[in-house]
Amino acid sequence: MTRLSDETDNRRFSRELLFRCIFSFISGAFTQLALLIIPHFFPLLSLLFQLFLSVGVLAIAIVLCQFVRRLFGVHASAPAFVFFHIIFTWVVCLSVISFASDPGFVRHDTPSSVEGPMSEDEQHMEESPSTGTDIIFQNSSEAKSLSSRRMRYCRSCKAYVMGFDHHCPAFGNCIGKKNYGLFMSLLVGFIITEASYAVLSYQWINSNLILKESSSKIQHSLVISTMNFSLVQVLWQVIFFAWHVYCVCVNIRTEEWINWRKYPEFHVIAQTSPDQSLADVRFRNPYNNGVLRNLKEFLLR
Numbered sequence: 013m014t015r016l017s018d019e020t021d022n023r024r025f026s027r028e029l030l031f032r033c034i035f036s037f038i039s040g041a042f043t044q045l046a047l048l049i050i051p052h053f054f055p056l057l058s059l060l061f062q063l064f065l066s067v068g069v070l071a072i073a074i075v076l077c078q079f080v081r082r083l084f085g086v087h088a089s090a091p092a093f094v095f096f097h098i099i100f101t102w103v104v105c106l107s108v109i110s111f112a113s114d115p116g117f118v119r120h121d122t123p124s125s126v127e128g129p130m131s132e133d134e135q136h137m138e139e140s141p142s143t144g145t146d147i148i149f150q151n152s153s154e155a156k157s158l159s160s161r162r163m164r165y166c167r168s169c170k171a172y173v174m175g176f177d178h179h180c181p182a183f184g185n186c187i188g189k190k191n192y193g194l195f196m197s198l199l200v201g202f203i204i205t206e207a208s209y210a211v212l213s214y215q216w217i218n219s220n221l222i223l224k225e226s227s228s229k230i231q232h233s234l235v236i237s238t239m240n241f242s243l244v245q246v247l248w249q250v251i252f253f254a255w256h257v258y259c260v261c262v263n264i265r266t267e268e269w270i271n272w273r274k275y276p277e278f279h280v281i282a283q284t285s286p287d288q289s290l291a292d293v294r295f296r297n298p299y300n301n302g303v304l305r306n307l308k309e310f311l312l313r
Contacts, residue, residue: 032089039077039088040096046073105198106183115188116174118163162189162299164267177256177265189313196256203249206242213239263299263306 050057050065057065081088164176166186175189187195213235220232259266272278272295282292300306 028087029089032087033092035081035086036089036092037096039081040093040100042077043070043073044097044100046070105201109191109194109198110183110185114190115176115186115192116190117169117186117188118172118174162265162268164265175265176267177259178267193310193313196253199249199253199256203246203253206246206249210239210242210246213242260310261303261306262297263301263309264297 046069047066050062050069054062054065077088080086162175163172165172166176166179168179169186171186173186173188175192177187177192179186180195183195185191216235217232217239255266259269268275268278273293277298278295280294280296282294301309
């Protein structure tokens, strides 16, 4: 009899928890929809004024949700409400960089306007014979704008991209000149979020060392596994972020650093001795203007 009563209570608790989560998700969606009204119908207002209006609209939306909750006698779940807003915000951020963000696609259809990876014939035409001087630049057209030569071809998107760094499979989009800053911001956000979760999980584990219930053991194992996953994510993301900080400081792209031999502007031919049959091609970064100027160019793009 007691076991049957416990099973009934557990089902009732599960059903009530489900209703709480559903109502919290509906409340979160209603809140986000209410906030969407401001920039949609008042796009000419300043961001500061829109912020003040958002505070008022948010307060009204919460009051209405509380009224509906009391009217129908439904309880809400604060963690589910917060969880919905976190997921909603991340979905919007990811959708922006994946679908709405232009990395700098080149819209020209004429091949002459694109000076990305060149054919062997084009490279041969631009090569200069080494005569007399110790170092000779392989690119004979240095008078051209070097910035126009940073249009690189992405095989995944099948398009040329200004300032192409790499194609990000996680976002399903190229990372180029126009969305490089957004990509770095999202990367920092991921690192902070996952590092915070790992720290909080570690604190929770230390405060729950003595576990007796089987359900608590499962919960304990889930916390440890997700904490380890977050730590692994943070590890490679920190290394990835450090690499991109280096690229910003020296003004080079990942694709250029890997495939610099494809681009003549990175070539320097050293003076070869008569007994050497092959030219000694070395790396030179023509875009590096010093750390401060490179950072300024990145921040003000």
